[in-house]
Amino acid sequence: MTRSGKLPRNAKVFRDRFKDRTVIYKNKSLRSVLAELGKQQITSVLIEGGGQLLGHALDECLIDKIQVYVAPLLTGGPVIAFGANGAANTAAAAQVDRITFAKVGADVCVTGYPRHGHVEN
Secondary structure (H helix, E strand, O other): EEOOOOOOOOOOOHHHOHHHOOOOEEEOOOOHHHHHHOOOOOOOOOOOHHHHHHHHHHOOOOOOOOEEEEEOOOOOOOOOOOOOOOOOOHHOOOOOEEEEEEEEEEEEEEEEEEOOOOOOO
């Protein structure tokens, strides 16, 4: 997914063994993209994106499993892991159940399943 459409043509996604199956969606909502993929019997999607896309997916309750990698690196700065609107308060936040941890090299992978409260769509 891209808003601008400015994707580097030399990116690995355009050159790897799956390049013929790579589809780019521009200016479409995440919900509509997931609905379109579902019609094609694609029921598992990795959303690897920036804070705005991930935050939007969380706001829209479109995430049913999370994997967050924590690296032994502290950079600080303005980067937000989950941007967008977020929960109005702690009580309205998605709770994560069935949490597991795995060490992957020097990183830690935290896996869990969000349980969303009231959904307004």
